[in-house]
Amino acid sequence: MFLSVIVPVYNAREHLAECLSSLLNQDIPREMYEILCVDDGSSDDSPQILDTFSAQNPNLTVIRQENGGVAAARNRGLEAAGGAYVWFVDADDLVKENCLGALQAKAEQTDCDRLVFGAYQFQDVLSETERRQAEHGELPENAPWYDAVVWRCLLKREFLNRHKLYFRYPELSHGEDGLFMYEVCESGPRDAQLSEVLYFYRVHAGSAETNRETAHRMKKIRSCLRIAEILRDYRDQGREDSGTANLMMTFLWMGLYETAGLPDRDRRTILEDAGKRGLYPFQRPEECTMERSFMTGREDWIGRCFDCCYLHLHRPWGFAAMRFLQGIIRSVRTVRR
Numbered sequence: 427m428f429l430s431v432i433v434p435v436y437n438a439r440e441h442l443a444e445c446l447s448s449l450l451n452q453d454i455p456r457e458m459y460e461i462l463c464v465d466d467g468s469s470d471d472s473p474q475i476l477d478t479f480s481a482q483n484p485n486l487t488v489i490r491q492e493n494g495g496v497a498a499a500r501n502r503g504l505e506a507a508g509g510a511y512v513w514f515v516d517a518d519d520l521v522k523e524n525c526l527g528a529l530q531a532k533a534e535q536t537d538c539d540r541l542v543f544g545a546y547q548f549q550d551v552l553s554e555t556e557r558r559q560a561e562h563g564e565l566p567e568n569a570p571w572y573d574a575v576v577w578r579c580l581l582k583r584e585f586l587n588r589h590k591l592y593f594r595y596p597e598l599s600h601g602e603d604g605l606f607m608y609e610v611c612e613s614g615p616r617d618a619q620l621s622e623v624l625y626f627y628r629v630h631a632g633s634a635e636t637n638r639e640t641a642h643r644m645k646k647i648r649s650c651l652r653i654a655e656i657l658r659d660y661r662d663q664g665r666e667d668s669g670t671a672n673l674m675m676t677f678l679w680m681g682l683y684e685t686a687g688l689p690d691r692d693r694r695t696i697l698e699d700a701g702k703r704g705l706y707p708f709q710r711p712e713e714c715t716m717e718r719s720f721m722t723g724r725e726d727w728i729g730r731c732f733d734c735c736y737l738h739l740h741r742p743w744g745f746a747a748m749r750f751l752q753g754i755i756r757s758v759r760t761v762r763r
Contacts, residue, residue: 427457427458427459427460427508427509427510428454428458428459428509428510428511428526428530428533429458429459429460429509429510429511429512429513429526429529429530429580430459430460430462430503430506430507430508430509430511430512430513430583431449431459431460431461431462431512431513431515432462432464432500432503432504432507432512432513432514432515433445433446433449433461433462433463433464433503433515433516433517434464434466434496434499434500434503434514434516434517435463435464435465435466435468435472435476435499435517436465436466436467436468436472436493436496436499436517437468437469437470437472438468438470438472438517438518439468439470439471439472439475440518441517441518441519441628442472442475442476442517442518443475443479444520445515445516445517445518445519445520446461446463446475446479446486448520448521448522448523449461449515449521450479450483450486451523451524452523452524452525452526452527453524453525453526453527454526454527454530456483456484456485457485458526458530459485459509459526460485460486460487460507460508460509461483461485461486461487462487462489462503462506462507463476463479463480463486463487463488463489463517464489464490464491464499464500464502464503465488465489465490465491466491466493466494466495466496466498466499467490467491467492467493467494472517473488473490476488487506489502489503489506494596495596495597495598495599496599496602497593497595497596497597497598497602498593498596500514500576500593501592501593501596504583504586504592507583509583510533510582510583510584511533511541511580511581511582511583512580512581512583512586513577513579513580513581514576514577514603515577515625516577516627518628518630519577519625519626519627519628520552520625520626520628521624521625521626522560522622522623522624522625522626525622525624528620528622529541529543529580529620529624532618532620533580533582533618535618536616536618537616538582538615538616538617538618539581539582539585539615539616539617540579540580540581540582540585540610540615540616540617540618541579541580541617541618541619541620542578542579542617542618542619542620543578543579543619543620543621543622543623543624543625544567544578544620544621544622544623544624544625545567545568545569545575545577545578545623545624545625545626545627546560546565546566546567546568546569546623546625546626546627547568547569547626547627547629548626548627548628548629549628549629549630550628550629550630552626552628560623560626563622563623565623566623567621567623569625569627573607573608573611574603574604574607575603575604575607576603576606576607577603577625577627578625581610581615582615585613585615586610589609589613591606591609591610591613592606593606594606594609595652595653595656597652598649598652598653599645599646599648599649600645600646600649600650601649601650601653601677601680602649602653604653604673604677605653605656605657608657608669608670608673611669612665640688640689640692643684643687643688644688644692644696646681646684647681647684647685647688647696648681648696648699649681650677650678650680650681650684651677651678651681651696651699651700651703651705653677654674654675654677654678654681654705655703655705657670657673657674657677658674658704658705661674661711666711666713667713668713668714668715670713671711671713671714671715672714672715672716674711674714675710675711675714675716675740676716678705678708678739678740679719679736679737679739679740681696681700682700682706682739682740682745682748683721683736683739683748685697685700685745686739686745686748686749686752687749687752705740706740706745707740707741707742708740708741709740710740716737717733717737718733718737719732719733719736719737721733721736731751732751734747735747735748735751736748
């Protein structure tokens with residue numbers, strides 16, 4: 427079997443059918459690939475949708491577990507996978523129809539450990555114009571960060587097993603794929619690439635990335651700081667390279683940026699915990715090469731001021747300056763409304 431597609435599912439009824447349909451409308455025989463849907467304790471109509479698709483498609487298998495998070499769901503899928511390659515697909519995203527033939531041909535031609543392809547980020551609904559562009563290979567790639575996401579590549583299962591690669595920290599609610607892909611990169615995969623856009627990443631109000639509730643933000647922050655701590659330990663064990671340092675600081679800054687916008691009590695709780703872990707205040711490692719925050723595309727003095735504050739969030743003055751900036755941004759938005 428060529429491929430195992432692993433789809434973690436948790437309360438994804440709004441977009442699940444569209445995702446599964448895109449995976450089933452493919453140009454290789456059904457026996458050449460399997461779709462492993464891991465229902466992570468959904469409480470909506472997702473289980474019924476999965477049962478309907480499973481009954482009609484023999485290559486689609488439903489695996490059920492109590493809610494354990496996306497990392498645990500992906501690990502469960504990995505355990506059940508039988509394909510030579512695995513592809514992690516999110517239940518609210520889409521893949522290009524009739525793309526598996528090209529992926530199979532490239533994988534067999536190169537015998538690669540990781541096959542990277544183009545991805546496109548869209549808001550809520552993929553328009554007919556975007557679909558036509560994708561069909562003709564004319565859709566521009568706008569999601570280049572393949573080293574930080576799991577869905578923009580196929581991974582050889584033998585390579586993962588040989589290096590004992592899996593999602594080691596299932597308690598993480600955010601950034602777990604960035605840490606996983608770091609470990610993949612550190613294992614030295616043989617890479618191949620297809621330049622065409624084959625994955626469509628949906629941004630919508632209900633996604634984990636856009637949820638602004640305080641409880642959700644606290645979980646995201648704790649995950650970011652935990653990953654920064656893990657990467658700091660890797661560095662202390664001898665990985666004093668720019669890749670490790672840059673990713674460590676990226677997660678530390680991300681967590682502190684979110685912390686700066688929390689209510690006072692929650693902010694103090696996070697900072698106290700970060701202090702106990704030795705993450706705040708923090709000494710930026712010399713090998714860190716980050717010069718931009720990538721949180722703003724502005725090139726004017728406002729953008730430079732934001733970047734300066736962001737890249738010094740690990741220091742008390744930078745954190746205080748970012749809180750001040752966030753207050754100004756909130757005030758401006760309130761006035762505009």
